[in-house]
Amino acid sequence: MQIPLSKPDITNLEIQYVTDVLKSGNLSLGDKVRAFEQKFEEWLRISHAVAMNSGTSALHVAVKSLGLKPGDEVITSPYSFVASSNCLLFEGVKPVFVDVHPDTTVMNEDLIEAAITDKTKAILVVHIFGHPCNMEKIMDIANRYQLKVIEDACESIGATWNGQYTGTFGDISVFAFYPNKQMTTGEGGMLVTNNTHIYEMAKSLRNQGRSVKNEWLVHERLGYNYRLSDVHAAIGVAQMERIQDILTKREQAATRYHTLIQKHTVPVTHLQCHPAATISWFVYPILLPNQVNRDEVMAKLSEKGVQTKPYFPSIHLQSFYQDMLNTKTGDFPVSEMLAQRSLALPFFNNITMEEQTYVIETLLSILKEQGA
Structure with a gap:
């Protein structure tokens, strides 16, 4: 018997939606990307979602959107995929690690306050393996010390803490859809937020820094090519329609x-x-x-x-x-x-x-x- 570590769950629905996109002739910046984002907004009951080409890209944009810069520190977990800390290094921000719980493997919230310095600007929590961090205590700490919170929810779509979905607590949250994840788009990620300024910044940064109005060749800031294609988004729409199953x-x-x-x-x-x-x-x-x-x-x-x-x-x-x-x-x-x-x-x-x-x-x- 041969048993792989993981295998994507692709049905005729995903195939049909991808086929529809291929027949449409519109493979990028089309309707399916926005449809995918709307599915996510509805699922999480959150104001804004921005689809990107990977969870790592979304994490980078999250750091950039908060204005974090060289010399700043962000408290995070050492027990994670390396991208959760790399996204800080991309902007010259220093990751400050705190250890994790041995049974749930998530960040030990009782160690956070001791790691806070006058350079600390945010907490980046990682809901590792789909297990939520203790968001009640973490948000309390963040509020008392006036820190921003980024949720790396790349592995935790559908997980809850006291009945509330991961990805809906922090200032910015990020999900990922690599083929080994719960749901997949092949490659892809999603940034979500309730903050309109962050949303507009994220949309601009993912598309070469273009203006909020998405004017052709008008670039208001240094941005990136972090767009998600409509082909990938079509898979995401189908997966979101099947997410509970x-x-x-x-x-x-x-x-x-x-x-x-x-x-x-x-x-x-x-x-x-x-x-x-x-x-x-x-x-x-x-x-x-x-x-x-x-x-x-x-x-x-x-x-x-x-x-x-x-x-x-x-x-x-x-x-x-x-x-x-x-x-x-x-x-x-x-x-x-x-x-x-x-x-x-x-x-x-x-x-x-x-x-x-x-x-x-x-x-x-x-x-x-x-x-x-």
Whole structure:
């Protein structure tokens, strides 16, 4: 049996909408982009959405739209995909890391205040693996210290904190639609906000800095080519029309993994859910036992047809971050522990019970061989 790590969920609806765009002759800056944005606004009940060509582009525009500049500091998590901090470096802003919770893997909100200095301008929260950060406490801190909040919700569409969607708490929030995400556009991202000034700035920056009126070849600021094509947006429209079904499938798949791990008494730990949170499952990460060699486990799983990946390396231990920020091993021990022991199992919308059973039984057999 061959089981990939992820697989996009594409139906005839996506194919039809893409075909419609291809037949229209209007592949960029057309109606489908705005339709995709409107679907997002309606889903989140938020005022403005700006589609872009990636989550990273949207994060960069978020930093730029807030006017963050060299010398400023932003508090964020080291346990994330590197883009969440790279977007700060693009503008010369210094990421200031705080460690994470070991069970939910999100930023430890109790460590934020100690990291605030007179240079701190914002908090960039990462809803890693689709688990929300404690937005109640984080927004309280931000309000008391007059800090902006950027939500990296790239992995958390549909997740909630106390019933409120991630992406609706901060000044700016960002989502991403790479093929391994809950929903996909192939490549793509979305910036959302309730602030009209930020919205107009984001629209301008994604399209070469053109004027708010989108006048031809009138450029009011330095901008970028971060546009999303109508072909990609067409896929997004279809995926948004199916979003609840997509999230339900992933919740069911996660529940099946939980049950199988418990049934077979597999000596691993899966992502825990805070009582105030609902998870939108991006991947299915587990923590392997301390005594296990993760590389050997991955290699043996691969031999059996099961694709896995480690998620995530700690950003502060990437070589260029160590050079730039003088960070080192031991600075953020929880993040480092998660990085050393984490493993993402195959996880996608239409994964079957048979495939998941094979994954868990194969994993258990390998762990037993290693004495776990």
